[in-house]
Amino acid sequence: MEIVVYTNSARTRTCFDAIERSRKYALAFEPLDGLDGWLKNGRNGTPSLVYVDLTGSNDAAAVVKRLSRANGKPFCIIDARNSVEDPAGLFRSGAVDYVGRSVFVAGITVKRIDEVVSFVRNAYPEPAPGHDEPSRDGSRNEKRPASTTRFKLSGDTWDSVQLDREYTFAMLFAELDNVVDYEAKTSLGFTASLSEAFSRLVEREVAPYQGRLWMWRDYGGLVLFPFNGKSCPALVSCIRLVLNRPIENVQSFHLNTPLSFRLALHLGNTVYRHKGETGHIVSDSVNFIHHLGQKFTPPSAFTITSEVHRLVPPGLADLFVPLGNFEHRSIYRMRLPVKPR
Amino acid sequence: MDIKTMVALARRVVGSYDLHERCGFPHGVAVPNRDAAAQIVEDMIASSNFLVFVSLLIEVNQHGFVGRKIPIRGLDQIVSEVMDAGMVYDAETHAFVEVSGRRQTSNWGVIRDGDVHTFGFLRFDIVGNSRLVREYDESVVMKAYGDLREIIHAVIERRNGRLWSWEGDGGLAAFFTDEVDSAAVLSGMEILSELVLYNALQCPLDEPLRLRLAVHSGTSEYRSNVSDIQSATIKKVYQIEAHHTQPNSLTVSDTVFYSLDPLIEPWFVSVGSDGDTACFRYAVTFET
Numbered sequence: 001m002e003i004v005v006y007t008n009s010a011r012t013r014t015c016f017d018a019i020e021r022s023r024k025y026a027l028a029f030e031p032l033d034g035l036d037g038w039l040k041n042g043r044n045g046t047p048s049l050v051y052v053d054l055t056g057s058n059d060a061a062a063v064v065k066r067l068s069r070a071n072g073k074p075f076c077i078i079d080a081r082n083s084v085e086d087p088a089g090l091f092r093s094g095a096v097d098y099v100g101r102s103v104f105v106a107g108i109t110v111k112r113i114d115e116v117v118s119f120v121r122n123a124y125p126e127p128a129p130g131h132d133e134p135s136r137d138g139s140r141n142e143k144r145p146a147s148t149t150r151f152k153l154s155g156d157t158w159d160s161v162q163l164d165r166e167y168t169f170a171m172l173f174a175e176l177d178n179v180v181d182y183e184a185k186t187s188l189g190f191t192a193s194l195s196e197a198f199s200r201l202v203e204r205e206v207a208p209y210q211g212r213l214w215m216w217r218d219y220g221g222l223v224l225f226p227f228n229g230k231s232c233p234a235l236v237s238c239i240r241l242v243l244n245r246p247i248e249n250v251q252s253f254h255l256n257t258p259l260s261f262r263l264a265l266h267l268g269n270t271v272y273r274h275k276g277e278t279g280h281i282v283s284d285s286v287n288f289i290h291h292l293g294q295k296f297t298p299p300s301a302f303t304i305t306s307e308v309h310r311l312v313p314p315g316l317a318d319l320f321v322p323l324g325n326f327e328h329r330s331i332y333r334m335r336l337p338v339k340p341r
Numbered sequence: 342m343d344i345k346t347m348v349a350l351a352r353r354v355v356g357s358y359d360l361h362e363r364c365g366f367p368h369g370v371a372v373p374n375r376d377a378a379a380q381i382v383e384d385m386i387a388s389s390n391f392l393v394f395v396s397l398l399i400e401v402n403q404h405g406f407v408g409r410k411i412p413i414r415g416l417d418q419i420v421s422e423v424m425d426a427g428m429v430y431d432a433e434t435h436a437f438v439e440v441s442g443r444r445q446t447s448n449w450g451v452i453r454d455g456d457v458h459t460f461g462f463l464r465f466d467i468v469g470n471s472r473l474v475r476e477y478d479e480s481v482v483m484k485a486y487g488d489l490r491e492i493i494h495a496v497i498e499r500r501n502g503r504l505w506s507w508e509g510d511g512g513l514a515a516f517f518t519d520e521v522d523s524a525a526v527l528s529g530m531e532i533l534s535e536l537v538l539y540n541a542l543q544c545p546l547d548e549p550l551r552l553r554l555a556v557h558s559g560t561s562e563y564r565s566n567v568s569d570i571q572s573a574t575i576k577k578v579y580q581i582e583a584h585h586t587q588p589n590s591l592t593v594s595d596t597v598f599y600s601l602d603p604l605i606e607p608w609f610v611s612v613g614s615d616g617d618t619a620c621f622r623y624a625v626t627f628e629t
Contacts, residue, residue, distance in 0.1 A: 236542070239538065240538065243625065244531060244534050247531055249604050250527065250605055251527065256603070315541030315542055335628045335629075336627065336628050337625055337628075338627065338628045340610035
C-alpha cells in the first residue's frame with residue numbers, strides 16, 4: 001500500500017517520519033493543488049491511502065465536500081489545528097482516518113497506518129480507486145501507465161473465462177537468471193533441458209492456484225491466474241517457489257552451481273487466447289510485466305506491483321519492502337531467505 | 342531353466358526349501374519343470390516372499406547366476422503386473438516398494454518385522470505443547486495439530502517417506518529408499534517452509550506454531566509396532582532433537598550432513614556436538 005499525502009506544509013512531512021523510517025510503506029508527498037488531479041483522474045486498482053492536509057486551508061469545508069463526492073474513494077484528513085468542528089462527520093463522508101492536533105504532534109505511527117490499511121481492505125474489498133501521480137499543476141498526467149487497471153474480473157477459476165475476451169489476470173513473469181553462463185560453458189541442448197525443468201517446476205507450483213503457463217520462450221515466460229478482485233493466491237505459489245529454491249536446485253536441476261530465477265507479479269488486463277495462439281495479442285499489461293521482470297527485477301528476486309501489494313495478506317505483509325518505482329508504479333520486493341553467516 | 346537352478350533360487354529366499362517335499366514327490370523322482378515352477382511360485386506367495394523372489398529374478402536376469410547368464414522369460418509381464426498393483430522396483434535397495442501416493446503401509450509393503458535396513462529418520466516435536474494445550478481451547482489446538490499433521494504427511498509422502506509415529510505433540514518419519522539422508526533433510530527443510538506460510542495464513546492460534554526437527558540415519562530394525570523397535574539410530578535422532586535443536590529449525594547429524602548435496606550444505610551452520618556427533622542446523626531466515 002502506498003501512502004500519498006497532499007499537503008503544502010513541510011511540518012506535515014515530519015509527522016510521517018516514523019513511516020518513512022520503517023520503509024514498510026511507500027510514501028509520497030504531493031502539493032494540495034494536485035488533489036483535484038486525483039479526484040478527477042484517479043483510477044480503480046492502484047492501491048494507495050490518501051491523506052489530505054486541511055491545516056491552514058481557507059476552505060476546508062469545500063475540500064471535504066469534494067472528497068466526500070469522490071465516488072467512494074477512502075481518504076484521511078490531517079487537521080493539525082483541530083479546525084474541523086465535527087470530525088465524526090468526516091467518517092460519514094468516507095474518511096477512514098482523522099489526524100487531529102494531538103496525533104499530529106505525537107507523529108503518525110506505523111501501527112496506526114497498519115490499522116487504517118486493514119480497515120480499508122475490509123471495508124473496500126473491491127479494488128479501491130487508486131492514486132495516479134498527477135502532475136504538479138494537477139492536469140491529466142500524460143505519463144501515466146498506458147494500461148489502465150480497470151478490473152474485468154476473471155473469477156476464481158477458469159470456468160467463466162472465454163476466448164478472445166479481455167479480463168484481468170494475475171500475471172506472473174518467471175525467468176531463469178544465469179542461463180547465459182551455462183550456454184557459454186555447456187551446450188544449447190543442456191540449457192534447453194534446464195529451461196524445460198524450470199518450466200515444469202513453475203507449472204507444478206502454480207497449478208494448485210489455478211495458474212496456467214501461457215507463454216514460454218527461451219528461459220522464461222508468463223503464467224496467468226484468474227482474478228476475483230479480492231485476493232491474489234498467486235502470491236502464495238511465488239513465495240513457496242522462493243522458499244523452496246535451495247530444495248529445487250537439488251531436486252529439479254541437479255547442477256553443481258545453484259540456478260536462480262526471478263519472479264515478477266502484477267494484476268493486468270489482456271485478451272485471453274489459448275497458449276500458442278498469443279502471438280498477435282496486444283496488451284500493455286503483458287508488455288509491462290515483461291519489462292518489469294527483465295529490466296527492473298533483480299536476479300533471484302520476487303517483485304510485485306502496488307496492485308498486488310494491496311492484496312498481500314496481513315500475515316505476509318512484513319515479507320515485502322519497497323523497491324522503487326518502475327514505469328510509474330510502486331514496486332515491492334520479497335525479502336529473501338539468507339544463508340547463515 | 343533347469344530344476345537345479347530353480348531350487349537354488351528358491352533356497353536363496355527360503356533357505357530350507359525342499360521342492361520334492363512341497364510337490365509330494367519322493368526324493369529321487371524327477372519333478373517336471375512346469376510343476377516345479379508352479380509349486381515354487383505358489384510357495385513364495387504363501388510365505389509372503391513373492392516380491393522378494395521377483396526381485397531376485399530381476400537381479401538374475403540382469404547379472405546372471407553363479408557365472409551363467411539366465412534370461413527369465415515373461416519377467417517383463419510379471420514386473421508390469423506388480424507395478425499395476427502399486428509397487429515399483431527400487432534399484433538401490435534391489436527391492437519392490439510401494440509407489441508414493443498410492444498404497445501407504447509403514448513397511449513400504451516389503452519390509453518384514455525384524456528386518457534390519459538403513460533408514461533415514463526425521464524427528465519432529467511441537468514447541469511448547471503443554472502450554473498450548475493449557476492456554477487454548479481443545480478444538481483450536483486439535484485444528485492446528487491436525488493441519489500440521491497434514492502438512493508433514495504431504496511433504497514426506499512426496500519423497501516416499503512414512504509416518505512411523507504421531508504422538509500428538511510430535512512424531513517420527515522414516516525414509517527407506519531414494520537416498521534416505523537427502524529425502525529426510527529436504528523433507529525437513531520443506532516442512533519449515535510450509536510452516537512459514539501456514540503461520541502467516543491459516544494458523545488458528547494467536548501465535549505461530551513452532552517445530553523442532555532433527556535428522557539422523559543408520560541401521561535399524563523394523564517393527565510394525567514402532568514402540569517395540571530397539572534402535573540406537575532412532576534414539577540418537579530423538580536426542581538430537583531434544584538437546585541440539587532450537588525452535589523452528591532443523592538439526593542434522595554429521596553423518597547426514599556430509600552426505601548432502603554440496604548445494605544444500607551452505608544453508609547449514611555447525612552447532613557443536615553432543616560428544617560423539619557433530620550437528621548442523623538449518624532455519625528459514627529472511628534478510629533484514
